[in-house]
Amino acid sequence: DAKTTQPNSMESNEEEPVHLPCNHSTISGTDYIHWYRQLPSQGPEYVIHGLTSNVNNRMASLAIAEDRKSSTLILHRATLRDAAVYYCILKETSGSRLTFGEGTQLTVNP
Amino acid sequence: NAGVTQTPKFQVLKTGQSMTLQCAQDMNHNSMYWYRQDPGMGLRLIYYSASEGTTDKGEVPNGYNVSRLNKREFSLRLESAAPSQTSVYFCASSRLLAGGLTDTQYFGPGTRLTVL
Numbered sequence: 001d002a003k004t005t006q007p008n009s010m011e012s013n014e015e016e017p018v019h020l021p022c023n024h025s026t027i028s029g030t031d032y033i034h035w036y037r038q039l040p041s042q043g044p045e046y047v048i049h050g051l052t053s054n055v056n057n058r059m060a061s062l063a064i065a066e067d068r069k070s071s072t073l074i075l076h077r078a079t080l081r082d083a084a085v086y087y088c089i090l091k092e093t094s095g096s097r098l099t100f101g102e103g104t105q106l107t108v109n110p
Numbered sequence: 111n112a113g114v115t116q117t118p119k120f121q122v123l124k125t126g127q128s129m130t131l132q133c134a135q136d137m138n139h140n141s142m143y144w145y146r147q148d149p150g151m152g153l154r155l156i157y158y159s160a161s162e163g164t165t166d167k168g169e170v171p172n173g174y175n176v177s178r179l180n181k182r183e184f185s186l187r188l189e190s191a192a193p194s195q196t197s198v199y200f201c202a203s204s205r206l207l208a209g210g211l212t213d214t215q216y217f218g219p220g221t222r223l224t225v226l
Contacts, residue, residue: 041220043200043202044215045217091212093211097155098143100145101152102150102151102152
């Protein structure tokens, strides 16, 4: 499985944008880029995914580099509820496994 | 919809005891998964079931067995618990996303297991 590299931790202030980076230099052409997050004492939850183009949904935006070797999850206005561990995961086809790294612990300051 | 439910929420076992963790989903998903999460680490896949009637080993299957009882239910059994199996166990199920080429997983709340 292709690997991803994320910073161990990041900090943000409430109501400011947050850019969470992810490097995946060995990504293959069929790998989707998925982001999940895990709030304290909960199971992970899906945030967003993309293949080549930038993507937006109600939770976040995903910016994918043109060469697909890196991506950035963007939270437009961080709230205290966004404090979580964010995982960037490369995923092949449907029904295949998710391989979790250690993710980025995001702290949001009031 | 309840989503993915897991029972029990907490369990304490003695070394050598057996138990079964139960998982059910009401979203009509085909694929289901069992993960474990040790403190400060990401999740690791134990077993998964791509569809009813099939199961496959994941990254850390030793010491575990699974049963895909029907489309809704996927259980995880520890035959002889060991302290190294102290962990939080998450069950998940997945549905196809638009385009049908990838899917998203929905996770249960977890079972916190301690083996003494």
